[in-house]
Amino acid sequence: MLQATPTIAGMKMENPECKITVLVEKQFEAICHTIPNVDEVLSIDLGMTVRSLAREKEGLLDAYEYLSEVVEDLRERNFDYTLNMSSSAYTALLLSLLGIERRGGWAADPEGYRVIESEWAQLFATSVFHQNRQYNSLNLVDVFRCSADVEKHPNSLLINIGEEPKARAHALLKEMNFPDDGPLVMVQAGASQAKRQWAPEKFIQCIEKLTREQNCRVILSGTKKEQPIVDSIVQRSDRSRVFSVVGKTGIPELGALLEMSDLLITGDTGPMHMSVAAGTPVISLFLASAFGFETGPYAEGSIVLQPVIGCGPCNPNKACSRPECHDQISPELIAELAALRLRSDFTELPPALAATTGVVIYRTYFDENGFYDLKALNAEQNADMERYRDAYRRMWLDDLGGFELSSPAEKKHGLTVLTGEVDGLREVEKAAQEGQRLIQQLQRLIQDRTASPQLLGETGDDLTELDRNIEQLGFHHPHLGPLTRMFIFGKENISGTDATGLASQMLGIYQALERRSGKLGQQLL
Amino acid sequence: MDEREISDRMKADWDRRIAHDYRFWMSDGYQSDEIMWETGERDFAIVTRGIEDEHNKSIVEIGCGVGRLLRAALRRYGRVIGVDVSEEAINRVRELVGERENLELVLGDGLSLSQIAPKSVDVVFSYASLTSTPLDIFSRYLLEANRVLCDGGTLRLQIYLGTEQQVTGDDTLHLRCFAEENFRKAIAAAGFSIEWIEELELPFQVSFEEAGIIAKVGSFRKSGDSQLSYEAISQLLMPDGEPEEADAITGLEVECWMSLNYARELAESGDLERAQQTLDFAVAHAKSINLDVQDLLDQIVSLLEEKAEEQGASAEAPRSEAPTATLISGDSPYSANLEILRQRFPDVYRALLEPHGANSGEGVESRDTAEGPILLAHGQALDHPTAPVRGAENWVKAQLQQSDLSSLQQVVVYGFASGYHLESLLNLSPQSEVIVVEPSLGVLRQALHLRDLRHVLQKIAQLSLGALSSFEQKGEDGVSEFQQELFIRPQTATAFPEELKEVKSAYYGERGLKLLNPSMTVLGPIQGGTLPILQYTVHGLAQMHQRVRSLDMSCFAQGFSGIDQLVQDDNRQALARGKFSETLSDIVLEAANEKPMDILICMAQAPITGKALQELRDRGVITVLWFVEDYLRFPVWKYMAQYYDFVFTIQKGECLDAIKAAGAGEVHYLPTAADPLVHAPMELTAEERKRWGSPISFVGAGYHNRQQMFASLSGMPFKIWGTEWPHCKPFDRMVQENGRRLRPDEYVKIFNATDININLHSSTERDGVDPAGDFINPRTFELAAAGAFQLVDTRSLLGELFVPGEEIETFSDRKELVEKIKFYQEHPEARIPFIEKSRARVLKEHTYQHRLKEMLNTIYRSRYEQLKRKQKASPWTKIIERAEPFPELQKRCEVAFKRGEEANLDGLVADIVTGEGALSETEQKLLFLFHIRKQIIRMKSEEQVKS
16 A cells, blocks of 8 residues: 555645545555545455355355445445556456446456556556566556556655654653664564565674664564564564564554654565655665565665575565575675665765675666666676666656657666677567558458458467467567567457457557567667 | 153153043044044054055054054054053053954053064054153164064154254153254164155144254164164264253143143033043143143133033033934035036046046045035045034145245145135135146045035136146246145045155156256266266256266276286175275265265166265265166165165066165166267268178177177178177177277267167077066167167067057067068168157157156155255255345346355356356456455465465
């Protein structure tokens, strides 16, 4: 929800008169009350619904009755526009049940299939497709914002922290006899997945360095589940300057503590987003499946550490028994970066740190078009990947956003110009051209009433085969994956029943593939 | 209270009650001894239904009372033993029944049948007696019945099943009702297998559905000695035991209450002397109970005074004569009734005018009562014996009450009798269309003589004689099957039980097919020629829109044959096969656990053990065997029949008797058939004709008689297809494609490509045609359905299925076969009428759908109520009820239920997920729920991965 705040704020900026209602699953209701620009929060109790369904038999009726009540209630509100920020099939169906004509984000067609009408939303789906993730440098906050047609937006996530939570946070620190000297650093040590959990030992070393050398005061936050990790850190740290607030805060109090802090050290977590929303910079470790470009702290001046390792960022749904990426970030490096950031925001690293290898140290910033980006501060590593990422970024911003781009020579990376062609790109272009030829043939056959149905069928078969080849090219040449996946989403989301209209949409999709291939080639060469 | 005290209590209580009024306390028939004996006959017929060869059997009644049923038993059984704890009762039997050669009376100890030797009797029964005994006594008698019964002996019990009743252990009057599941466990533990348990239906209310108490009659076969104690049996019957304190009224209070009501009834009827006696009897109780009966007492006392005054005033008035039996006189409303019949039911009218046949009315009498004349058939009253009007009204009210239908559009009534109940029904449920089936022409004729029934004949919608001939028309004209009921007059049912079977078959069969929709599983064999019949059966049921699932065990064939490769010794092979079958049985049980079934149809040689079948039966599954093998060649039924509720065979006569004697519930003849979608005429290419065709062909295994006969046909253009043929001359040139097993689609090609198909039924013993051959093989139907010409050997059962010489051409020996082959080779045009007629006959009468319809009719006839109860207990029923505010959802639920889906979300969305077209709102909502659940399940599995 916090990641949606720039979009919500943008909607309000562009339509000051509008009333915004947020519909969330019940467990996220509390956080929504801290989000600015939201006029009303509604919740749906999916947990209860699923529990009813699990009872089977009559539980089915309970769930159905509950859903009918929810739908009825929502319909009575006569919304003018819906924006579906969830990619799940059920939210699309729910919104489709409301029958609101103007809609953004994920939707469902009359047959119940999910459709992604906006090309930006298709890019969202393309970018989170695991094989394509590392070729993406657009933060999902921006991609989603664009899919909702929101241009104006704040360059930060937003949160409202009331005076009462602040007072409670102060009282909490006082109650713990917290010293009032030295920088205040929060540490979110726990992670949602075991493979993203940096070892407590490493946190201990880092905290020890910060308390000893920087006279920092450290607060450890976490959920009840994370208590054992936090306790193991606190117990082996300087107890006079290191405190745990696990189980002592609600979301508003956590927000207040983050706002009071000077810095947060964390993984890719919820508190990371809260921290930047509260205006506090973060040093964030993007371990295992976490990917800084995708979900990094959406504010300028924070630090993102991304290990350089062949297997990362890994698949979020796969376990890892040897998370070697964890060892590529040392506690000392974090402590040193923290010390630097506590002093001030920086755009360059001291030479010793600039020479760090095995991990890319990024600083977060916004480009000239207001899109979030990361700038590497240490020695260039994995230049090929950075080049593709950059080329794709520019290509999408140009093709989907119409943003004017600086020439390749002015790119932020010192590019090595490729010699020869990009592997597979020519084949994709050719396939796109062949697709256009076939579609035009199809259009002729549709118009020609004397055309043999067999020929129509054969052309259809040829197109199916061609599409298969295009998808295949994306698998053969992983760097072309985003291009071909975007094509597939385009094909999947063609709508309507009229043959001419369908053919015309299909033609547009092949044309887009050829156009984008050309643009990508230009960016790369 | 220990058991001795309880048995003393039983003794004292029953002595007291019988001394007071033996008829009143003997359940039914308190009006007169005559009526008591009549009801005894009726109830004895119910409780011993289907037991054959009674004259050579011995029977024991536990709790015989004053001999109400015992008298009926004496006329039928060779040796009758009546046991009762009450001395008063035993003395009364002596007085009322007298000394009989075949009667032994035993004054019991209330705990055992100790005076009866072990394994010395054939049948033990108890009716309206053990139902009132305390739990431990009941359990003791179950074990005692097992002890005294000979092996395989029959126990018949009238019991109450349903909601367990909280009755204290010292109560000798309240009804005991057990949970059916517990009762089934207990009876099995007491050494009995359950043959059937059916609802008891009597002219008055015996079940109390609102309290969950359903009166039943059950038949149990002694399957072995029980090793358990009576305490263990009691534990199974009521795991929590009987309560120590009654939470409702006690037995004494019930006794008092019943007596008071009886006293009032007697007072109302003017029998003041007995009313006073009964009142005194009740008052003796009233002092020791907590029930406030003062109001009732006062009412009776004032009623007595009032009646005494009335009687004093009319002391001189002559008392009405006792009813006497009179024959119908010629002066009657017959002509007027007949005229209505002529106008409205001409078929029935014509039948009445025909010369009197066997069913002319012999044995039908009438008798006068205060409320009008009644009819009796062979001594059995067809109306209420003393109050036909009130009796009929009460019966109709009870029927309408029991019917849970809010609007009864159509009622089928079995039994016209004297028409009192029809008058009541037409009055009480005027919106119902009434269809009447009277099994006896004689009864109808006498009824028309007896009473002016024109108003009834004008109002009823249909009147059928004997069978429910036109019943299949129901459901049309907007009458929903859901709003029909069959009301069976118990008196007519008792008098004409066989006819009732047919009516039930017609009514429940059709209705069952449309409404019951039980979940059926068809279990096939591992291998062999029966395997295709599994597919045809499943296919046939599916075409009839039944919920059917196939358990095709042929996937285990390789493993099964692997045993022979690994183990050489015959005994060891048999042992290993047994173990293998046990494992397969376990797999079947697991499959049943996963997808519960209502009916299991096993094909012959299906790999399932008796234990597994019993377990399924204990869960309420109806077990069916379609034994499509020669019962003499495959005697497996000898030890398996007892585990089946229904066995269908392809043979008649001794086969049916033998399988029945082996313990099968019901045994019926059901020949095999053809599947017209598989066995059909087909166009063949020249290449196919060349490969599969021949002037003469035979498809089948190389049995002894076939080898012997076909060797002599080797000079003819004769192709043999099939397995188990010898690899020697002359067969080496006749047997095709190395004698491999053919698929059905392949042999249909052979049928079609052959001029003359020989069909010789197999025999392992005889040469050539088996002169004693009876059953018809599937090939006969398949060839006919495929539009092929066949020469089939004569079989005793063939004539019932085809007309030999007209629809099908036969041969009875080699000589005739050769002659006919030559003739039909020379006269191909002569084959055509046979081809056309035999195919037409198969399509009309001999497809698997016909057979399965008959099979289900038979099952539904006797198990309709059981399946209906199961259906009512189905979660779908409740869901459908609750979905009423959402008509589309409700419709979807009904369709999903009929389609056989499980009662869950998956079942409901199955066709949405796979369907096409725009979604309705209901479909969107269901899909929403479906996706949420899927998402949560996915998230949970991801969480597991992550942790």
